[in-house]
Amino acid sequence: MSANFYDYVRGISDQVPLGYSPNGMRAYRHLVYVGASQMVEAHFPELREQLGEDAWRELIAAFVRDSRWSSAYYGDMKDAFLEFIAIESTRED
Amino acid sequence: MMIGLGFRREMLDWDMSAVQADFFEVAPENWIYRDLAPLHALIESGRPVHLHGVALNLGGTAALDQSFLRDLRKLINALGRPLYSDHLAASGDSHQLYDLFAVPFTAPQARRVADRICAVQDALGMRIAIENTTWYTNIGTMPEADFLGMVLERADCQLLLDLNNLSVNHKNHGGLSPSEFVQRLGMGRVSYMHVAGHEFDPRFDLFMDTHSQPVEAHTQQLATRLAERHGTPVLLEWDNDVPGIDVINEELSCLRTSMTT
Numbered sequence: 232m233s234a235n236f237y238d239y240v241r242g243i244s245d246q247v248p249l250g251y252s253p254n255g256m257r258a259y260r261h262l263v264y265v266g267a268s269q270m271v272e273a274h275f276p277e278l279r280e281q282l283g284e285d286a287w288r289e290l291i292a293a294f295v296r297d298s299r300w301s302s303a304y305y306g307d308m309k310d311a312f313l314e315f316i317a318i319e320s321t322r323e324d
Numbered sequence: 325m326m327i328g329l330g331f332r333r334e335m336l337d338w339d340m341s342a343v344q345a346d347f348f349e350v351a352p353e354n355w356i357y358r359d360l361a362p363l364h365a366l367i368e369s370g371r372p373v374h375l376h377g378v379a380l381n382l383g384g385t386a387a388l389d390q391s392f393l394r395d396l397r398k399l400i401n402a403l404g405r406p407l408y409s410d411h412l413a414a415s416g417d418s419h420q421l422y423d424l425f426a427v428p429f430t431a432p433q434a435r436r437v438a439d440r441i442c443a444v445q446d447a448l449g450m451r452i453a454i455e456n457t458t459w460y461t462n463i464g465t466m467p468e469a470d471f472l473g474m475v476l477e478r479a480d481c482q483l484l485l486d487l488n489n490l491s492v493n494h495k496n497h498g499g500l501s502p503s504e505f506v507q508r509l510g511m512g513r514v515s516y517m518h519v520a521g522h523e524f525d526p527r528f529d530l531f532m533d534t535h536s537q538p539v540e541a542h543t544q545q546l547a548t549r550l551a552e553r554h555g556t557p558v559l560l561e562w563d564n565d566v567p568g569i570d571v572i573n574e575e576l577s578c579l580r581t582s583m584t585t
Contacts, residue, residue: 251462251463254530255530258460300421301420303353304356305422
């Protein structure tokens, strides 16, 4: 699996890597997005409603694009999200 | 004949003595830092609890997570050294993405992954099983059954044979039917089998391995036939939209049906 594969999955690139099917790649991208969306929503249940659907989608997509997750524990994504938010908020200041 | 059930968070409140399963399975990642009392209760009821992981990243390129392997070894020992399995898949590149991505079906990749499995077996001091996974797109020219067979031989590990994944892959990509696949690979290395349900997703024009539905009839029949012929245990996975105890018991009893008639 090339870097292109994971660039597509993270939403960094829309170029389908050579030899892979567009539908399959979109499915993988969707599954990773849903994994992140569900974990963040489980820990911050009010956030999605506060932001509205469009902003929520953009936030989760940006979180996935920037991801450098390394823990074997999916639940640790919560801490990664808090770090991501902290960095994003300084960027906007 | 042994029929098992994937034990999920939703079942923590259930009266597990009413669940007609002979053994259970949990994701070790969910229990390493948790009170093991519910699992010990199941074990004390005479029903083993096996471990089926998701985060080992056997197909990935990141170095194996040694601290995770140490945690895992402790959990395995605490539960009386049950079976342990993870997927023949990558969880990400040099990072985790908490999903299961296909490993290209080529001989060099088979050798590379087999060597990682050997390293895990050495670290844990035991043989592990690998599960054949659902894949939505992949590259490489080897038929999946041959790729899987090559990994199993080289790593000398066991196989957690997921019949639902074979069915989903067959519907999505053609190739061997689940029963032909099993015939080609043989049952010699199979520790136990998985069955589950899946759904078609028109957004991707693909069947997706959702574990949110009853087991389809073909898969159920193949599971019971293989269980009867080889004495191999079967486990039901139902991970999303987990129904009530009655529906679960009904699904479990369907897996026993042909064995009791």
